[in-house]
Amino acid sequence: MKGNGTTMDLRQLRYFTAIVEQGSFSKAFGPTTGRLLKSMQEAGIDPASIDAIVCSHAHIDHTGGICSAEGKPHFPNAQIYISQVDHDYWLDDARLGTPFKAFGDHARANLRPVRDRIVFFTDGQEFLPGITAISAPGHSPGHTIFNVSSGGKSFTFLGDLTHHPVLLTENPRVEFAYDWDPKMSVQSRVKLLTMLAEQKTPVMSYHFAWPGSGTHRNSKVG
Numbered sequence: 446m447k448g449n450g451t452t453m454d455l456r457q458l459r460y461f462t463a464i465v466e467q468g469s470f471s472k473a474f475g476p477t478t479g480r481l482l483k484s485m486q487e488a489g490i491d492p493a494s495i496d497a498i499v500c501s502h503a504h505i506d507h508t509g510g511i512c513s514a515e516g517k518p519h520f521p522n523a524q525i526y527i528s529q530v531d532h533d534y535w536l537d538d539a540r541l542g543t544p545f546k547a548f549g550d551h552a553r554a555n556l557r558p559v560r561d562r563i564v565f566f567t568d569g570q571e572f573l574p575g576i577t578a579i580s581a582p583g584h585s586p587g588h589t590i591f592n593v594s595s596g597g598k599s600f601t602f603l604g605d606l607t608h609h610p611v612l613l614t615e616n617p618r619v620e621f622a623y624d625w626d627p628k629m630s631v632q633s634r635v636k637l638l639t640m641l642a643e644q645k646t647p648v649m650s651y652h653f654a655w656p657g658s659g660t661h662r663n664s665k666v667g
């Protein structure tokens with residue numbers, strides 16, 4: 446996992462190798478980002494060995510590394526898992542000519558070439574062994590977080606449910622300009638952070654600085 450905007454979480458799960466949020470390959474989020482393939486090479490991990498890529502939503506920093514600029518899949522044997530609501534929204538022609546055009550362009554560039562390898566999950570579904578989808582709409586229409594369990598332990602991957610450990614985590618009712626529907630996002634954030642705090646489930650957040658993990662407490666939630 447890496448800080449500064451394009452974090453990566455690579456987990457060896459029970460029956461397969463999955464990347465949850467493979468991140469952007471571009472430098473759009475700063476000079477320390479866009480290093481996934483190089484980091485995998487340094488770690489001795491062959492992209493062809495990746496079986497699954499799990500995406501919380503279709504923004505560039507969550508799907509931007511699925512294909513090269515030429516439309517060639519970086520992970521030739523991987524299935525791509527995402528919500529159909531998010532897929533359909535960002536690839537809809539209606540996004541063209543709107544302020545969301547750039548998001549739509551990046552989603553098209555990365556998801557269209559692998560359309561026959563995309564699998565849609567539904568809310569509450571354990572769509573891969575040990576990975577369960579939890580709908581968390583607001584940041585984007587089909588934004589989803591994931592409970593990941595293996596060997597009797599589990600954590601919840603928060604995607605973009607919260608972008609900042611203070612501004613949006615200690616104060617989950619703050620509305621965030623980059624959310625598709627900020628008020629819906631607040632509802633999801635309060636509901637799910639409250640649930641995770643009550644369950645004492647460890648969490649991992651995509652945009653937090655290293656290590657980006659911990660456990661929520663309810664003192665400031667709600």
Ligand SMILES: [Zn+2]
Binds near residue numbers: 502504584605
């Ligand atoms: Zn996002």
